[in-house]
Amino acid sequence: MFDDVLLCKGENEDSPKCSLNGNSAQHRQIKRSNGRRKKNKKKSEAEDLWSLLTQCAQSVGVNDQRTANEMLKLIRQHSSEFGDGTQRSAHYFANGLTTHLAGMGAPLYAHLLSNRTSAADALKAYGVYVLACPFKKMSNFYANKRIMELAEKATTLHIIDFGICYGFQWPCLIQLLLAQAGGPSKLRITGLSSHNQCNVIAKKWETIQLEELKITKDEVVVVNCMYRLKNLPDDTVSPTSARETVLKLIRSINPESFIHGVANGTYNAPFFFSRFRKALFHFSAQFDIFEATVAQDDPQRMMFEKEIHGRDIMNLVACEGTERVERPETYKQWQVRTLRTGFKQVPLNQELVKKVMDMVQSSYHRDFVVDVDGHWMLQGWKGRIIYALSCWKPVKN
Known part of the structure; x- marks a missing residue:
């Protein structure tokens, strides 16, 4: 169609x-x-x-x-x-x-x-969005490929997903892991959301304690957050910033990788x-x-x-x-916050970025744009940056 x-x-x-x-x-x-x-x-x-x-x-x-x-x-x-x-x-x-x-x-x-609409109706609407617009599909593709690279050396892979919602990202990853020889023998997904699936922690993210995530020493831990930190209260709401608190929580998890998708917006005045x-x-x-x-x-x-x-x-x-929970910031603002919390950016996998660019160019409308700024993969429409994705690692003390 x-x-x-x-x-x-x-x-x-x-x-x-x-x-x-x-x-x-x-x-x-x-x-x-x-x-x-x-x-x-x-x-x-x-x-x-x-x-x-x-x-x-x-x-x-x-x-x-x-x-x-x-x-x-x-x-x-x-x-x-x-x-x-x-x-x-x-x-x-x-x-x-x-x-x-x-x-x-x-x-x-x-x-x-x-x-809310039913999960079945939400899936239909989401399907039309994915067919028409590459943003979520390409972000999930890039993130899952990076997770696959980390999974090669893991016996247990633990994904902590801030904002799992319906979990549309994970069936494709599970299929890839099943097809991978020598991959992890165990997969854990901890979802931070109000929806009932996987191991769910349904509470305000800034109130979560590290112990609640039940991380074990033998796990390779990946923190995944796709476009959801924009809904946290910012510095104008409370002197104790929920955004800083959550980033510090992620830093204390000490993940092998923190995959951060940013909804790039300037309408938080x-x-x-x-x-x-x-x-x-x-x-x-x-x-x-x-x-x-x-x-x-x-x-x-x-x-x-x-x-x-x-x-x-x-x-x-x-x-x-x-x-008001719609409080987006630009990816450059998030870069400052994340660096300040004790993370360093991981260079983009240029081969994966090239695949994303090729898929968008061959399968989607010509006005969609994929670009790179530093270690950020940018996705936009007619020159307007709508989403940005980057991977981070904790700085060793």
Whole structure:
């Protein structure tokens, strides 16, 4: 399905499949001009929606409810969860602004969290995301290959996964381990999450004690955290930073490797309008990805946008203080934090990075980008860095 979508997106009226009878040079010029006008009109509509959202956020920021509600009416007229990427993005940001105005951010977000979809439906939506977007698949591929390298010398491999969720990363690794000659005879996975699987520790990560992880001396321990530390409280919430506490816990584990995937974001400002503007820029890219790769009426696309992007937007727009859990930092900020805690970066495996680049180039939309900055593998869309991945080792005392 997705190959067909990409083919149609890449074709134009001058290609052999789309040629028309009476195909003169003048006719072709008219078609190209019409195409430019349609594209410019769509761009103008998107800019108008962005402008309305930005002005509305300014009014919300100063609690000008009358002006904000008037603008929200206009935004609602031109946005929809069933529209194009820009209209869908505007719909969910409008939901967040409406909830912020009503002062109902915390209870509504709590309701969204408790009203989770079933594991079967989540798997379907996740499948569409993986087919359309390489970020999670390529991150898991790189991380699992690095773990395989460490597993060669292990009798017992112990993976501590901060944010295991449904554990989609691990079936592929288990298959690889079963096929590997001379690999570990025992695999332990400790999942830190609220979901019931593997050996689960369901509590705030900053309150976990080393003894609870039940690490034994004969284990090769790998700590894996994919894009979840962004949900920890930061320094603006408490003088004792949960992020520093968790990084120190990981350092005390003394893992053979700490694989850290970072959701790269700048929308963690304490000031509402600044946070809103940067979040709008970030999530427009997320909705644009689906718009370019998946049909608008795909039910799994709509589910993913509602349950993942819509929920995150609701939290960062409608919630304040400790209730706001969407607090991403840039990978460069995380680098400073992690170095300060007593880790050193491990150079990227260039052969694996090349494989990731080749797979993305051959199997995904041309606007996806894989790049390298120092020891970080970066993944993005149209030049915007969305995720970064790096491996770390504790500095020996």
